[in-house]
Amino acid sequence: MEDVWQYRELIFYKGGALTIQVALLSLVLATLFGLLGAWAKLSKNPVARGTAETYTTVIRGIPDLVLMLLVFFQGQIILNRFGEWTGFWDYVEIDPMTAGIGTIGFIMGAYYTETFRGAYLSIPSGQIEAGIACGMSKPLIFRRIIWPQLVRYALPSFTNNWLVQMKTTALVSIIGLQDIVYNANAIGRKLREPFTFLFAALLFFLVLTAISEIALRYLERRYSAGVRRA
Template identity: 45%
Template sequence: MLNLQGYGWMLLEGLQMTVLVGLCSLALAICLGIVGAGAKLSGNPVLRGGANVYTTVIRGIPELLLILLIFYGTPTLIQNIAGDMGYDIRIDFNPFLAGVITLGFIYGAFATEVFRGAFQSIPRGQIEAAQACGMHRLLVLRRIILPQVWRFALPGLGNVWMVLIKATALISIIQLEELMRTASIAMGATRLPFTFFFIASLLYLGITLVSVFIQQRLENWANRGIRRA
């Protein structure tokens, strides 16, 4: 019988934290993705340029480096600037908040491309027909575009979620007690690295399997009434 030496509940708490960080990060990523996609498809060159810089830079820098930069680098930078101005302040970022913001910011760049493709997949004729019926832009967005965007975006967002939930393991480096961090603590206390890391891998796999099931149900819901060739 597998002996977890009293650390089983710690792993479950770490699992809950991992899922919570993942869901909060995904919500932020979706918000940034919609805004970023709108900027990329905008006729304003400044907005388009800013969105292109965002997606290019973020996708080109390793996630771990960005986490370290935000959690450790940003407070130090602010403190140094304040010190040069004669202020003595100390800033400590909350690990949960730092993890959510960093992962949401990173995967918002990927979600931007997902939503951009989804917006472009909507037939232009539908939008023109809605405008011909007298609908203003916001009404077209609410009644024509957004209901269909989710149908095209869900497969891509599912992939973003799969990668994001695995990336939560990286935030163990900022001492947030998610699944990877709790597995490391249990391993250090019991000297059973294979046992706890193997269990952690099974729990990550469990999240993936549940996510695949939910994604399939959401895609079926979004595609209801759509005739398949």
């Protein structure tokens, strides 16, 4: 492990920091897609429901690696042809960071859609009806009744999806983004010690998993405090 310590800055400080950045930014994007998808699936609009249903069905049926490669290599070509046809732009270049964050966020958004939809359906409808009967506005009903329970019901599934999403960030190494997996693999092959350096990357993901579980369990206890007392 002395060689790993020697290259700690490149592996952990740069590669690890980039991995965390990709994970967090894609989480924000995936959460937005998930909330929009859940809203569309719960909507009375057939077009919105059909679009959301197609989105979740197609995305969950395509391997993540295939979609990552399609977005990075073919997405740029499609965008430039569309820009040339419409005249909206001359040339667009999709860098690995944008492709990685966008693809992972788009993929995981399909899973978060089902998480938020299921959490909303678990909220007793009588509570929402009681809020309406009391004269509460829709924003107030969402803030005081829907959101606290939505978080509580969604957190178990949200935790699982987040842990999967963190591991999915390793795919960005395929498109040349120098995350911890890319750097560990490159250095390990150069020094002919691939197992040692990839094992260091493995430990890094295990630490992130442990920290995430502690933080999300704290949130789960916080949002379930009133229920447990009852």
